[in-house]
Amino acid sequence: MLELNNISFNIDDGDGKTEIIRDISLIIPDNKFVVITGPNGGGKSTLARLIAGIHPLTSGQIIFDGTDITNKSITDRARMGIGFAFQQPVRFKGLTVLDLLRIASGSKISVSEACDYLSEVGLCAKEYIDREVNSSLSGGELKRIEIATILARDVKLAVFDEPEAGIDLWSFNNLIRIFEKMRQSDKSRTILVISHQERILNIADEIIVLADGKILKQGSKDEILPDIIGTQYASGVCSRIE
């Protein structure tokens, strides 16, 4: 279980302090598929990065499975079972897909195990396993490799920051299938996705609407989705994918 207690995050942009996250308290129960939506600039991605430990909190407390992780590093949080998929996957010159999956799994997994993770995200393992994670890969391919690294880590909490950003429609359809599969998997895993995509919101157990650094609404999909459908908080594929 993840608990956020009165967390705030400010940045000093030269003209004084800007509040990005304002006193948010939130409980994310185990084994749920939770989607955080909201307008651009509302603080969604920042919240995801605060959970992963990429930015330090200005104030407040984060509890993960009963442990206060507020002052724990990115590495410590990762080792406790928090996974984070970047909005813009990072490229590496020289590191191959296999290298990255081996780092992610924390052990020297065999090539065939690594291939299983790639197959799960719909990539032909043979073709990709020895490819470098560099700019020769498309946005959609990188996104799927990013997700494969989360699968390889077998995390307790997987955080996905706008997985639909920067991918084409075909890749987006694949992405939805991967999430549906993860959703149906019997692994005990909490999935937290930052997204405005109606189709991702549609497979959520719970939806949180974040705007202006605060929680605007929170509840089950059935409670929240009808209210926000067709608004900027829950847009269709065509309005988002360009």
Add this chain to the structure above:
Amino acid sequence: MNIDTIQQRLLEEVADLHDIPEGAYNLRANGKSIGRNTTANIDIQSKPEGSGIDIRVKDGTKNESVHIPVVLSESGLKETVYNDFFIGEDCDVLIVAGCGIDNCGNQDSQHNGIHRFYVGKNSRIRYVEKHYGSGDGSGKRILDPVTEVYQEEGSTVEMEMVQIKGVDSTERTTLAELKEGAKLVVRERLMTHGEQHALSVYKVSLNGDGSSADVVSRSVARDTSYQKFDACIVGNAACSGHTECDSIIMDSGRILAVPSLEANNIDAALVHEAAIGKIAGDQLIKLMTLGLTEAEAEEQIINGFLK
């Protein structure tokens, strides 16, 4: 053949040799040849004045290899060695060179290998050269190699030059002249640390129509080390050339990259690229979110980059 454990370790580092190599070889330790083997197709002869060897590969020799590693484990030894390779026509051979210096003393140890390659028509050679230094003496480990390559029509030379650890000072010069349809591919990997200095100079002349060169260097400069990469491709015919220097700087490391191109023919197509920067913060963060510490992440990124 007598080699001690230090020499054995150096041989493993520079030539991946755990045993006596198969095929032709010449092992040189502390200024003397300590073992040699020739084959029906590959002959190795000492130069009359004792300053190096001539390696002659017969026409049509395929799938054979020549190992010529050098190890220095005596402090204060300085030598310049001339090795000439005469490769016949239609050959396909692997040449493994390399030099390992272990200096535990307080005098400088230096090996300068001058390698000249005369590559016959339509031959292909793969040349691997690794440099390695170890030992905790105050004496420096210095390597100043010169490589000259003369390629006949239709020949291909692939060179892999690696210097990852322990060489205090190096000044590497590589000169190449290519005739029609000849191809040169160079992959250089270099890491410097401490107060090391490394200079790498290339001058590749594409003299024949259809000749091509691809010279790529990847390097990492750590601590207060300094590197200079100076690669010049000269297009004197309808040819294509590409040079690239991709570097990571860490700590107070410094790198000067001077790629240059000279086109003397209207049909010469030449490209250069150079990029220097520190490890991207996002790369470190990504690997840390996979459970690595910052130091482990850095190591993985560098290992991958120099692989």
